[in-house]
Amino acid sequence: MALKKKDHLELYRQMVLIRRVEERSAELYQAGKIGGFLHLYIGQEAVSTGIVSVRQPQDRIITAYRDHGVALNVGISAKAVIAELLGKETGVSKGRGGSMHMADVEKNFWGGHAIVGAHLPIAAGMALGDQYEGRDGVTICMFGDGATNIGFFHEGVNLSKVWNLPVLWLCENNQYGMGTAVDRASAVEQIHMKAEGYGIPHSRLEDGMDIMKVREAVGAALDHIRSGKGPYFLEVMTYRFQGHSMGDPQRYREKDEVTKWEKSDPIGIYHRYIVGDKIAAKADLDKIEEAVEVEVNEAIEFAEASPDPGFDTLYDYMYASKE
Amino acid sequence: MAIITMRQAISDALWEEMERDPKVFIMGQEVGVWGGTYAVTKGFLDHFGEKRVRDTPIAESAIVGAGIGASMVGLRPVSEIMTINFAFVAMDYIVNEAPKMHTMFGGQMSVPLVIRTAGGGGRQLGATHSQTPDAIFAHFPGLKVVSPGTPADAKGLLKAAIRDNDPVLFIEHAAMYQIRGEVPEGDYTTPIGVSKVQREGDAVTIVTYCKGLQLSMAAAEQLSAEGIEVEIVDLRSLRPLDMGPALESFKKTNRAVIVEEGWPSYGVGAEVATRLYEAAFDYADAPIKRVAQKEVPLPYNAALEQFALPQVDDVVAAVKEVL
């Protein structure tokens, strides 16, 4: 599917939006306005933006706790994302979920899951739901490199092949699980090779910083699954520029390593691509950046002005049955 | 009313619900070709086919996790855990995923899942295979926990659980499949979260459930021969816990014994006794007594195992103590 100028500008906008929301969230966290854990997506923007841009509306998406990127990509407003970070009633999960638990079921985004690897069997079940009902959606399940070492991963991936479920296992290999490098935690460094043991076709995208390459790889994987051939496993190499979460002293990696990777900033790469290929002018991109700035400012104002959930709502959503 | 076994009652409930609603399906180890570890689903595979009677790998996390995912997207799965002792390897899903989904995302998702399992001791299976850990599951808000003591309630509660929009843990007793009881004709449900007086009396209130009901009924007969008429309240659901009938009875008899098969520490009896004291301390004419399993991992030796499990005589003795 060839992209038009306006499509490129929209993808660029999304990546910049994620970057700004994350930068401003870090400030809000430092100011004590965001509580709990805050895992930033800075550096990985090309991955979620690429994935969401090639999925069809019927394709479900589910991810781990580093979920602000997907949330914004699927079209949850910056207002609802930041309000959730601030724990407000107007947040996308009504202030019940926080940073790690954002979802918008109407946009086929199923969260935001904070127990490492636990959402893989759940994703398999969602794919089973589509297979059972004869719907042609694919469930795209994103998870980190660290998640491939927990038992849930193996149970979920195995089941997906046993039942030939329409699921895309998408490992975002940002090379660390908290402070533990992949080679210190995983028996194989080529994580996609784990799929070999389950008879699932697999590949690795070495350059997950380039959104065009992400789109191509994910598109091909989705085609494979949509043609009825069962699950596919795609590993995408990427890097997080910030700490694992706020307040991470990052003793586990050299500053040089981060600096080296920052040269492959996915937003910079895309900027050069768009301007270099004369898809759009630098001025067009400047305009987008300015508009995003305004949007995020407004979102923060909105979130700060929003009410906290009332104490009288504490037991709302305890059970689905009563509603 | 027909007199049928517990096994038949549970099997009928599943069968009728599967006939009623094509979204209902079962999955678990040996539910299909084998016909169910306790022969509850014998004949199901032939009648309903592989799509709806799904044998799974030995992967409890995936069995419950995929059940959660499938239920989130509109199906009504019954995930079977062969025995409750294996629920521990799926603990995250039972207590940390299923009960959280609805509330954590502000009501966007629901998990209309039934987890069927069998617990209990007395079959010389040793310490790892003989537990009655119901109370730990009942600890978690958001999860409904039911455990029937009669075939009629088993059928009605299982149907209610399948139609319920929240996750329900349905705990059977592995040594009770052969017990018989009257079961109403036709389609009916038994409400979750409603306890029931199973025998009327005025001397002492016995509060119990599941296997404890059998023990208590047998004890009641012995006591009746001596002119002591106990009232037996069957909780049927551990969460939500309906204390109404137990309280009412306690206010009438002023004495209570709580009978459970699990260990007493932090158990059902501890909870019920506390609630009786909190709500009706002034009505107590004697300290409330608990009858429960001795605090050891259950031994294999038959006599030793029975010695560790609560017996009819223990119930009789406890009633006499509070009189």
Ligand SMILES: Cc1ncc(C[n+]2csc(CCOP(=O)(O)OP(=O)(O)O)c2C)c(N)n1
């Ligand atoms: C079962 C479980 N164990 C430990 C944690 C704590 N924890 C949160 S994130 C994380 C690292 C996960 O790394 P990875 O899967 O690579 O994802 P990334 O943070 O790199 O995106 C750990 C250990 C958890 N949330 N869940």
Ligand SMILES: [Mg+2]
């Ligand atoms: Mg990682």
